[in-house]
Amino acid sequence: MFTPVFTNIASHLPRMAKLQPDTTAIIFPKGNQRLTFCELDQLSDRICHGLTRTGINRGTRTVLMVTPSPEFFALTFALFKVGAVPVLIDPGLGIKNLKSCLAEAQPTAFIGIPKAQVARLLFGWAKKSIKTIITVGPRLFWGGTTLDKLIHQSPDQPFEMAVTAANDQAAILFTSGSTGPPKGAIYSHGNFSAQVMALKQVYGIQPGEIDLPTFPLFALFAPALGMTAVIPEMDFTRPGSVDPQNIISAITSHKVTTMFGSPALINRVSRYGAEHGIKLPTLKRVISAGAPVPAAVLERFSQMLGFGVEIFTPYGATESLPVCSIGSAEILGETRAITEQGGGVCIGKPVEGIRVEIIKITDDPISSWDDCLKVADGEVGEIVVQGPQVTRGYFQRPEADKLSKIYDPDDGFFHRMGDLVRQDETGRLWFCGRKSHRVESAQGPLFTIPVEAVFNTHPLVYRSALVGIGTKGSQHPVICIELEQGCSSSHEQLRSELLSIAAAHPHTKEISTILFHPAFPVDIRHNAKIFREKLAIWAAEKMT
Numbered sequence: 001m002f003t004p005v006f007t008n009i010a011s012h013l014p015r016m017a018k019l020q021p022d023t024t025a026i027i028f029p030k031g032n033q034r035l036t037f038c039e040l041d042q043l044s045d046r047i048c049h050g051l052t053r054t055g056i057n058r059g060t061r062t063v064l065m066v067t068p069s070p071e072f073f074a075l076t077f078a079l080f081k082v083g084a085v086p087v088l089i090d091p092g093l094g095i096k097n098l099k100s101c102l103a104e105a106q107p108t109a110f111i112g113i114p115k116a117q118v119a120r121l122l123f124g125w126a127k128k129s130i131k132t133i134i135t136v137g138p139r140l141f142w143g144g145t146t147l148d149k150l151i152h153q154s155p156d157q158p159f160e161m162a163v164t165a166a167n168d169q170a171a172i173l174f175t176s177g178s179t180g181p182p183k184g185a186i187y188s189h190g191n192f193s194a195q196v197m198a199l200k201q202v203y204g205i206q207p208g209e210i211d212l213p214t215f216p217l218f219a220l221f222a223p224a225l226g227m228t229a230v231i232p233e234m235d236f237t238r239p240g241s242v243d244p245q246n247i248i249s250a251i252t253s254h255k256v257t258t259m260f261g262s263p264a265l266i267n268r269v270s271r272y273g274a275e276h277g278i279k280l281p282t283l284k285r286v287i288s289a290g291a292p293v294p295a296a297v298l299e300r301f302s303q304m305l306g307f308g309v310e311i312f313t314p315y316g317a318t319e320s321l322p323v324c325s326i327g328s329a330e331i332l333g334e335t336r337a338i339t340e341q342g343g344g345v346c347i348g349k350p351v352e353g354i355r356v357e358i359i360k361i362t363d364d365p366i367s368s369w370d371d372c373l374k375v376a377d378g379e380v381g382e383i384v385v386q387g388p389q390v391t392r393g394y395f396q397r398p399e400a401d402k403l404s405k406i407y408d409p410d411d412g413f414f415h416r417m418g419d420l421v422r423q424d425e426t427g428r429l430w431f432c433g434r435k436s437h438r439v440e441s442a443q444g445p446l447f448t449i450p451v452e453a454v455f456n457t458h459p460l461v462y463r464s465a466l467v468g469i470g471t472k473g474s475q476h477p478v479i480c481i482e483l484e485q486g487c488s489s490s491h492e493q494l495r496s497e498l499l500s501i502a503a504a505h506p507h508t509k510e511i512s513t514i515l516f517h518p519a520f521p522v523d524i525r526h527n528a529k530i531f532r533e534k535l536a537i538w539a540a541e542k543m544t
Contacts, residue, residue, distance in 0.1 A: 007166040009192035010044075010080035012224035014161075017041035020207060025223050026073055029250055030233045035070050040077070040223065043070070043151070047078035048159035050150030054132050056109050058083030058162050061172065063102060063126070065091065065112035066136050068216050068231045071147060075111060075136070076220055080170060080189075083162030084109075087184070088217070089174045091116075092237030095123060097182050101174050102126040104396050105184055109134070117142050166190030172395050173217070175318045176523050184395035185319045194353070194388035195321060196224050202325050202351050203285055203312060205258065210282075212250055212259040214239055230254045240264030240528075244272035248280070255282040263293040263528040266311070270301035280304045286311040289321070291528035292345040292431060292449070294456070294463075295336040298328045315347035315431065319404070319415055320390040323356065323383075324348045324429055335428075340457050342450040342507050344422060344430030354387040357414065358423060361435060361445075366416075369408040380432050380447060383421045384414040391415070420447055437532050439468035439477045443510060446477055448532070454508045455479055455498055460487050465520060467536035469543060478513045478539045482520045491516050515542055 016025075021038035028034075035043065056062055062079055064086045066072040079086045087105045089098060102125045109132040110120060117135055119125070121142055133144025164170070170192055172184040199205060199221060207226025213219035216236055222229035232250045234242045239262045247269050250256065261269070266288050272278070283305055293313050301311055310329050314322035326335075326348030335346035350356045358381040359366075359373040366373065375381035384406060392413070393401045406414040420432040433448030448466045455464040462484045468475030481498070483489075495514050502508040517538065523529040 006163055007168075007189045007193055008080060008083075008161055008164045009170055009189050009196070009224065010077045010161060012196065013037070013041050013044065013077050016207065016223060016226045020226065023208065023226075024228045026070060027228060027230045027254060028069065029230065029253065033070055035073075037223065037226075040070075040074060042156065043074040044077040044081060045159040046151050046154040046156060047074055047147070048081050049154035049157075050147075051078060051082050051084065053154070054109075054134065054145065054150065056082060056084050056132060058164075059169070060084040060109055060132075061087055061105055061107040062109040062111060062132075063087045063089070063105070063107045063130075065089075065110075065116035067113060068219060068236060069136075071136050072216070073220070073223065073229075075147070077223070081159060081161045083164055083168075085169050086171045087174075088171060089182075090176070090237065093174070093176070093182055095119075099123055099125055101182055101184065105172055106396075108132060111136065111147075113137050114140065164189050166193070167392075173318055176529065183397050183400050185391045186393055186395050187391055191389055191391055196221060198322055198351055198353065198389060200225055202314070202322060203258075203287065209257045209284070210254055212247070212254075212256040214242070214247070214259075214261045214265055218260045227258065228254075230256055240268060240522075242268055244269045248273070248278055251280050251283065257282060257284045258287070259283060259285075260287045260289075262290045263288055263297065264522075266293060266301055267297045270297055270304065273304040274300050278304055279306075281306050283309055285309065287314065288312070289314050289316070295331055295339065299332055302328055302332070313347070314351075315429070317417060318391075320385050320387070320417070322351050322389070323354055323385050323417070324350050326428075338430075339453050342454050342505055344432040344447075344450050345453070347421070347429050347431045349427050349429070350385075354385055354389070355411075356429070357384050357386075358382065358421060359384055359416075361420065361438070363435070365402045366406045369406050369410075369414060373406075378422055378424070380420050380422045382435055383417045383419050383429070385417060386411055386414050434532075437466070439466055439475050440472040441468070441477055441510075442474050446507065451477075451479070451508055451511070454502060454505050455481065458494070458498055458501060460484055460489060460494060461498075463520065463530070465517075465530050465532050465535050467532050467539050469536065469540050476513065477511050478515060478536075478543070479511055480515050480517045480520070480535050480539060482517055513543070515539055 017037040025037040025040045062084050089101050106129045110130045111134040114137050136147045139146045170189040171187045174182040174184050209227045211222040211227040212230050233246045310327035315324040316322045324347045404416045421429045437448045439446040451466045452464040462482045465480045521531040521534045
């Protein structure tokens with residue numbers, strides 16, 4: 001009889017606790033709090049005993065709404081250890097989306113800070129399904145117990161971890177909802193373990209390094225990789241508004257070797273660094289994801305780094321990460337020029353273990369894989385991926401599964417990323433935008449990234465966005481422009497200059513409508529993904 005191989009993402013923590021027990025696992029500069037790997041492992045074990053006593057066991061869907069803190073780390077690993085299924089939803093998604101996500105997830109347990117508990121009651125989050133309530137901090141009138149009490153009443157002894165297999169559910173992570181309603185991607189323990197191995201292999205991360213993760217989910221990878229996580233003082237839901245001094249101070253004070261940040265955060269810190277001549281010599285690598293990072297931002301941040309140190313931009317999504325990766329040296333030295341001419345943004349080659357195919361563009365579901373789905377060499381199409389870090393489906397979303405998964409009789413399934421790419425003769429992939437954002441004009445399709453890149457070359461343009469007005473097949477293409485802060489130039493003069501730039505490129509020469517927008521609507525999580533659907537409505541109103 002076949003016995004599934006034991007795979008539990010939490011197993012990385014006790015392994016690191018044995019390997020480097022006295023090494024600091026997490027540092028919180030704000031409160032000068034520290035936990036070693038041994039202390040973090042022991043604290044999570046005590047929490048495990050308490051969780052099982054309150055009825056949180058294997059398979060229990062548990063909402064976790066706790067700000068980055070020692071408790072957040074210990075709780076997350078404890079939930080994995082007992083085999084529970086944490087439901088992780090970014091508070092930045094907004095009240096309406098939070099309520100619908102929680103109703104969909106049907107959790108039976110809720111662990112949160114007092115603010116989250118008040119919101120749960122006020123907005124009726126999952127009130128029909130939640131049975132167990134644990135408060136991290138002081139408990140007031142909402143019942144349940146507190147984490148402090150739970151820890152105090154638990155024995156200080158090892159906990160026998162749940163024996164889970166690679167395909168067993170580990171967590172439900174909701175997507176950002178930047179191109180539609182947020183969906184709960186079902187993560188298995190195998191998915192998480194594959195991500196840890198991929199990050200280690202692709203970026204050469206070693207135990208004993210020091211990490212500055214500015215996104216809570218990435219913060220969890222640090223202990224699993226044996227890195228010390230330094231958690232900066234910031235609002236994690238608004239990385240684009242971060243105080244650059246808090247980031248720089250954390251890096252210099254704790255000799256950080258690895259940093260993760262959204263493009264908006266990287267941009268903000270790099271501007272401050274350029275103005276004040278800041279250098280960050282301890283950094284060995286910087287990782288930025290969530291949206292393409294403009295070459296100008298990469299160039300500016302690179303000036304803060306030591307010789308040969310790169311900024312890596314992995315490509316992927318909540319449902320699959322990483323898929324590809326590329327470094328700033330290749331971008332600035334080679335691919336940038338092609339991008340600015342409208343060739344798309346180079347996202348590099350697929351990481352080891354991932355199979356990538358490019359299929360013909362369609363909005364319809366595809367029931368099963370066939371090689372005839374693939375585009376011709378060099379043609380733009382939708383990227384589909386297959387591999388151990390690719391999630392199998394969405395929670396309670398069969399229609400979304402039909403649209404995003406392709407059954408493969410040989411190797412399980414492909415996930416449709418919803419992104420458009422082309423592949424060059426060297427095997428590199430070039431991102432051309434979201435499939436749902438393409439503009440179908442009477443002259444043919446226009447893709448956002450290649451079009452916008454041409455307009456972004458103007459020094460006074462902060463960013464641009466292509467939208468289509470009208471019905472697919474006869475849409476009128478419109479370019480929305482957000483200017484650099486403090487720009488006082490005449491819009492008419494800028495419009496003339498931009499149209500002149502567009503006329504020099506075959507894929508933009510027919511665009512004649514340019515609108516100036518004061519500040520693009522963007523996603524809260526990364527502060528970088530442009531809500532083109534909202535811009536399209538705004539543009540249509542401006543043109544009537």
